[in-house]
Amino acid sequence: MTKYSIAVDIGASSGRLILGWLENGSLKLDEIHRFENKIVKKGDHYCWEVEKLFQEIKNGLKKCFEMGIKPDSIGIDTWAVDFVLLDENDQPITEAVSYRDPRTDGMMEEVFQLISKERLYLETGIQFQKFNTIYQLYSIKKNHPEILEKAKTFLMIPDYLNYLLTGKKANEYTNATSTQLVNAFTKKWDHQLLDVLGINKDMFQEIKAPKTVLGTLRDELVSELGFDMEVILPATHDTGSAVIAVPEQDGTIYISSGTWSLIGTENYFPICVTKALDYNFTNEGGIDYQYRFLKNIMGLWMIQEVKRNYNDEYSFARFVELAEAAKDFKSIVNVNDDRFLKPDNMVQEIMNYCVETGQPIPSTPGEVAKCVYDSLAVSYQDAVKEIEEIFEKQFEKINVIGGGCQNEMLNQLIADVTNKEVNAGPVEATAIGNIAAQLMALGEIQEINQARGIIKESFEVKKYLPAQPVKN
Structure with missing residues (x-):
């Protein structure tokens, strides 16, 4: 029986729900729903409208049901570094502030006063960009420490959307590494680093790998949509999914x-x-x-x-x-x-x-x-x-x-x-990689090399050669 997976792929300007399935050994795709995504000004900050994004995910799933398709699984990928903080009642206490917001101006240099650039790189292996999560959190600690005192849960954007789907909290590995707060060698949250920064390490969730089955839909969502399905972690960082393809x-x-x-x-x-x-x-x-x-x-x-x-x-x-x-x-x-x-x-x-x-x-x-x-x-x-x-x-x-x-x-x-x-x-690399991870979790594809072989045979790749080759 054919297994259907939904890739929710949300980028900086738009999002899509793409249906994927195997047919005679080939991976097939069908775009079900497309919607706009943009940064909006809320108070002093530029933010993402995550509640709207979640509504669009539900709208796309309802379209599936209207088409007579009940997906077996869903996986969400988005951009990296941005997050939501929840309080003890699991209510958001921050907007999903965008990495393009200027709140991180000067924060990287201040963090270097606490931990050297060399040590930070040796431990995390992550590129220095002023909008990395580490500098966003440090900005909150410096300017609004009361928020971090109330925060009980740290969820990145796809983690939060998964929480809204399932009620389960987890930080997915590929996106977590982009925070510059995960140790490159242990693959876990770097508690020593968090202690140096004075950031509460207890709000971070267990890091789970791609292909993890997170759970099924909340009961109220099953009633609203008319069907249940498994929520599977792809590489939730969109580039992580794209590289699979x-x-x-x-x-x-x-x-x-x-x-x-x-x-x-x-x-x-x-x-x-x-x-x-x-x-x-x-x-x-x-x-x-x-x-x-x-x-x-x-x-x-x-x-x-x-x-x-x-x-x-x-x-x-x-x-x-x-x-x-x-x-x-x-x-x-x-x-x-x-x-x-x-x-x-x-x-x-x-x-x-x-x-x-x-x-x-x-x-x-x-x-x-x-x-x-x-x-x-x-x-x-x-x-x-x-x-x-x-x-x-x-x-x-x-x-x-x-x-x-x-x-x-x-x-x-x-x-x-x-x-x-x-x-x-392939053009739809991110959605393809997202679906491939789900199909591996469902047992439809055995491992990554098989997935890449299927992808190579399923999608067009154009070749370009240098116009005037030069000798090295």
Whole structure:
């Protein structure tokens, strides 16, 4: 009997419920429901509307029921680092504040006064970004200590949505590692670190691995939806799910391309050496306790903001066409500069950067887009060189996955600047990886290598070769 799994995949701008099942050895997908997600201003902070997100999950499940499909399982993945705190009555006492909120400005430097940057990296292996959970919590401790005194439960965004589904509390491993509060070697919450920071370690839940069956739906949800199902932990960090769907790992660097670009490779142990620290690489948790050794790069957030600044006059496909027409324009910005994290106007910020660095200033939508795509390609090129330096070997291929892999211009740019074969696909990598983890938990797929073999045969992957190969 066919087993149906639902992947709830929520990103920074939208969410989807995608139905997945095996049919004659091939993995099939069907998008059931799509909805908007955005940051809103609540009081002094920029926040996610998690209650609305939960309602949209229920709306999608009701659509399933109307289609005559009763899923066997559901798994939720979202972005990382953000969280909700609950009080002794399991009521939220914080909004789900976004990582783009400025409350963490200066917090990283203050934490370094308590624990050195080197020790923090040696213990957690996590990339330094000013919005990491550790700095969000430290900001609360400094500015609103009464909140942490009341807090009895710490749940990251997918953990909280799972709690609303099941009434069960757990912190899932792949997302927990992004907090910079999990020991890279023990894979548990680093209690020594929490003590140094003065953060209550008792509010953190047991860390559970992907493929864990968390439970079934609350009774009231079963009555509302008309069916019950198992809630299974995928890799709840969306990049963790996406990496599951990289068809070939050996000799391959992956780029998970979306609002953020995550570039790296899968590894069996954390790399917490000085060079990895200097290059700001991270060792996030992956499926089967593997490590995602990668770097976070700003990604297509920049072109999303450019599109918004031009009042959505141009589609993403049109921006690619305009950029190709502006082929002679060449200016490069540092996409990882904090000024691009949440500027008032992305187009103006890009122009300002070019002025300050003495480069040609983009004056048309096509030139702005060309600048963004060229800059992303250069940042990927730099990251590839750093990975090869750390691993002391050459990687043969780059596999671009996720929605950004549909940008053929950027794929070709990556092939050209890195002088490597680029494989683009699968597009729905995050949902595919989410469903694969559920099907492994259900016994439909035996292990990760079998899952990747099925994925490779089920979805299209396009190949791009360097236009003018150069000798190394």
